[in-house]
Amino acid sequence: MFSKHISPTIGASFFTCNINLDNARVKLQVWDTAGQERFRSMAPMYYRNANAALLVFDITNFNSFVAIKGWVKELQSNVPEAMVLSVVGNKSDLEELRAVQASEAAQFAESIGAHYCETSALHDQQGIDEVFLNTAAALLKLSSSNLVSSLRSYDSADVDNDKIPTGSPTEEDATHTGKVELPAWSIDSIAHGDVQKNMCC
Amino acid sequence: MASTSKDVPTVVIQDNPPDDLEPGACYDSILNPTDSFEEFASEMSSSLQERNISLATKNSTISEIQSEIIGESSAQMKATKSSDDLQTKDESISASTSHSNLVEQNGDETDNDKDDYLQSPELVNKEKHVFILSSAGKPIYSRYGNEDKLAGLCGVIQALVSVVEEQNQDILRSITTKDCKAVFLVKGPLILVAVSKSNESETQLVLQLTYAFNQIVSVLTLTQLNRIFEQRRNYDLRRLLSGAERLIDHLLIFMEKDPAFLLGAVRCLPLPEKARENITNAIQTTCNKIRDLVFAIMLAGNQLITLVRMKKYTLHPSDIHLLFNLVRSSESFKTAESWTPICLPKFDSTGFLHGHVSYISEDCQACLLLLTVQRDAFFPLSQAKHTIAEKLRRSNCLVAINDALNRNEELPTTNPLKHIGIPEIRHFMYKCKSTAQLFTSDPISLDKLQDYRMRHKVGGDIMVKKAERLSDIDYVRNYRRFCSSIHCTSTPAKLIFRSNSSDTVLAWVTNGFELYVTFDPLMEKDQAIKAVDRLLKWIKKEEQRIFIMHAPTF
Numbered sequence: 001m002f003s004k005h006i007s008p009t010i011g012a013s014f015f016t017c018n019i020n021l022d023n024a025r026v027k028l029q030v031w032d033t034a035g036q037e038r039f040r041s042m043a044p045m046y047y048r049n050a051n052a053a054l055l056v057f058d059i060t061n062f063n064s065f066v067a068i069k070g071w072v073k074e075l076q077s078n079v080p081e082a083m084v085l086s087v088v089g090n091k092s093d094l095e096e097l098r099a100v101q102a103s104e105a106a107q108f109a110e111s112i113g114a115h116y117c118e119t120s121a122l123h124d125q126q127g128i129d130e131v132f133l134n135t136a137a138a139l140l141k142l143s144s145s146n147l148v149s150s151l152r153s154y155d156s157a158d159v160d161n162d163k164i165p166t167g168s169p170t171e172e173d174a175t176h177t178g179k180v181e182l183p184a185w186s187i188d189s190i191a192h193g194d195v196q197k198n199m200c201c
Numbered sequence: 202m203a204s205t206s207k208d209v210p211t212v213v214i215q216d217n218p219p220d221d222l223e224p225g226a227c228y229d230s231i232l233n234p235t236d237s238f239e240e241f242a243s244e245m246s247s248s249l250q251e252r253n254i255s256l257a258t259k260n261s262t263i264s265e266i267q268s269e270i271i272g273e274s275s276a277q278m279k280a281t282k283s284s285d286d287l288q289t290k291d292e293s294i295s296a297s298t299s300h301s302n303l304v305e306q307n308g309d310e311t312d313n314d315k316d317d318y319l320q321s322p323e324l325v326n327k328e329k330h331v332f333i334l335s336s337a338g339k340p341i342y343s344r345y346g347n348e349d350k351l352a353g354l355c356g357v358i359q360a361l362v363s364v365v366e367e368q369n370q371d372i373l374r375s376i377t378t379k380d381c382k383a384v385f386l387v388k389g390p391l392i393l394v395a396v397s398k399s400n401e402s403e404t405q406l407v408l409q410l411t412y413a414f415n416q417i418v419s420v421l422t423l424t425q426l427n428r429i430f431e432q433r434r435n436y437d438l439r440r441l442l443s444g445a446e447r448l449i450d451h452l453l454i455f456m457e458k459d460p461a462f463l464l465g466a467v468r469c470l471p472l473p474e475k476a477r478e479n480i481t482n483a484i485q486t487t488c489n490k491i492r493d494l495v496f497a498i499m500l501a502g503n504q505l506i507t508l509v510r511m512k513k514y515t516l517h518p519s520d521i522h523l524l525f526n527l528v529r530s531s532e533s534f535k536t537a538e539s540w541t542p543i544c545l546p547k548f549d550s551t552g553f554l555h556g557h558v559s560y561i562s563e564d565c566q567a568c569l570l571l572l573t574v575q576r577d578a579f580f581p582l583s584q585a586k587h588t589i590a591e592k593l594r595r596s597n598c599l600v601a602i603n604d605a606l607n608r609n610e611e612l613p614t615t616n617p618l619k620h621i622g623i624p625e626i627r628h629f630m631y632k633c634k635s636t637a638q639l640f641t642s643d644p645i646s647l648d649k650l651q652d653y654r655m656r657h658k659v660g661g662d663i664m665v666k667k668a669e670r671l672s673d674i675d676y677v678r679n680y681r682r683f684c685s686s687i688h689c690t691s692t693p694a695k696l697i698f699r700s701n702s703s704d705t706v707l708a709w710v711t712n713g714f715e716l717y718v719t720f721d722p723l724m725e726k727d728q729a730i731k732a733v734d735r736l737l738k739w740i741k742k743e744e745q746r747i748f749i750m751h752a753p754t755f
Contacts, residue, residue: 008444010531010533010534011539011542013534013539013540014539014583015537036420036443037443038445042542047578081339145605
């Protein structure tokens with residue numbers, strides 16, 4: 001939820017959310033990484049084992065859109081397994097200040113096989129649910145394709161939250177690619193998903 | 202101290218016999234004992250050469266811990282380098298110069314505009330300015346106004362400092378004018394300056410600048426700070442500090458109002474002994490298997506609830522103050538669990554600890570910090586936090602913490618002056634030196650801090666204020682002068698008794714404690730001594746509640 005007083009993310013913050021889809025429950029473990037340059041080298045720790053990434057830019061700031069492209073390259077060259085990518089244009093309430101056209105963003109998203117949508121944290125979290133629902137649905141599809149070994153689905157037999165292993169950031173040394181600055185102005189600024197699926201009957 | 206004695210000075214100066222510890226003292230402390238102005242003493246005694254050496258030679262406590270853990274377990278665990286700075290490669294520094302929106306702002310202003318800017322309402326008539334610049338003269342931080350427009354001023358500051366250093370082989374420490382003090386501190390690649398019209402002494406201002414420097418180190422590590430400037434002398438540090446200016450802003454306000462900084466001590470949240478014990482136990486039993494955990498710290502409202510530590514390691518109060526400041530200034534910690542690198546300059550200025558930071562629950566504003574040397578320990582610590590929170594809820598500790606935070610009327614520590622029952626005492630603050638802990642009669646409440654912050658946001662301007670009733674912040678401001686006389690290096694005083702038309706102040710320092718009391722104006726000396734005696738007895742009686750008397754380890 002948008003708050004004027006919210007301060008930028010320090011380091012990275014972590015939260016989980018469970019999403020019910022058709023007859024499956026998807027548990028998303030989300031890392032929200034800080035945008036400031038000094039935290040930049042921490043990012044690989046979070047995306048290395050990720051199954052999904054939300055690439056969030058500010059529609060009123062063209063540079064933040066350019067930065068997204070850098071992130072995509074970085075993810076493509078550093079994450080070996082297939083990933084669900086979503087491009088998210090944030091601050092859709094500030095239409096009059098728009099600096100990135102929706103068509104351009106959608107086109108870019110398509111070119112990298114990502115879903116595009118726009119969000120606003122100001123009015124009833126417009127579009128935000130959609131982002132997470134889409135991501136969950138895409139992950140479900142990905143897991144059934146058996147392309148991704150790190151994405152696990154469980155039968156109802158062992159539906160026991162304690163048994164589901166949690167992902168962990170790796171301890172690989174940080175790599176440095178181009179400099180990217182992301183707007184860190186709300187909790188949804190950038191999130192790397194680490195996802196597990198829980199099938200129910 | 203027999204209150205019946207007539208020979209006041211001898212009674213007062215006599216220190217407590219060793220078997221009778223002063224209130225709040227215990228044999229084992231979680232914090233490094235501090236003398237209130239040790240920082241200053243080390244700062245001022247150093248010559249130009251010493252200054253350059255002292256910053257370079259530091260051992261890494263973090264590597265020490267890491268190698269111990271590895272030594273014990275002999276296998277598997279791969280240690281990350283202790284100085285795993287956030288920015289490890291040279292090219293990332295140079296590659297990123299073209300970016301940054303900070304560079305663009307300077308525009309095409311002429312020198313004239315800049316001179317005018319120094320006269321602008323943003324800068325004029327402030328009680329205290331703080332400027333931070335690189336030793337090359339590049340602006341890094343200004344408390345008020347826009348540091349970008351202060352390049353001219355920073356050039357002048359840099360010139361003053363370097364002329365004294367290079368031509369006279371000396372250190373520029375301060376410049377005093379009729380109503381204003383300018384204090385200079387050169388630390389590593391940075392120059393810090395305070396320009397103040399307040400009643401703070403030079404010593405106190407140097408202390409504040411040292412804190413501001415430590416705040417920067419806490420964000421970057423000293424190793425990284427030094428290396429950046431070794432590589433590029435005119436690097437614009439604001440790029441790496443972006444978002445951290447806020448921390449310095451808050452720290453400066455925090456230091457002006459909280460006597461914890463003045464006395465180099467930590468304030469504890471008063472809690473029933475049993476509750477604190479339960480909280481500590483919950484942390485110990487949950488975390489004793491997590492081998493790379495160095496400190497578990499629980500705090501609320503700038504007060505320490507408990508600290509459990511790895512054997513052999515204690516924390517310096519100034520490191521705790523930086524943690525308080527970080528938690529207090531970062532609303533984002535309230536929304537989710539966070540994982541962030543934190544450098545504690547006194548503990549180890551060369552590397553980062555990694556901190557799991559989270560609030561205990563939505564209905565209890567206590568914050569738990571779990572600090573480790575492992576950068577990938579988030580999940581075990583997250584698990585531990587949930588276990589601890591659950592244990593605290595079951596043992597009713599959350600209620601106890603909330604009662605203390607909401608200052609429940611039934612607690613003796615909520616309104617100590619009323620509880621002690623000496624109507625002539627208006628305010629007091631007490632520091633136990635051996636444990637570096639502090640207790641004041643009127644804990645600075647969060648609302649008041651908010652008011653103070655609002656006042657400062659609007660201006661920070663000098664205000665002539667005639668308050669009907671002094672606030673705790675005013676009392677603390679008043680103590681500053683006594684504090685500096687007591688800690689004056691040339692002629693330190695042990696006891697000061699001063700009476701004037703507005704109040705009577707007694708300041709008293711022994712080997713074990715420091716005490717500052719404000720009485721009504723017409724207080725007689727022997728009456729004051731009797732009152733102080735009763736006050737100390739009360740503190741002794743309540744010490745288990747108002748201080749942390751154990752030093753638990755994992």
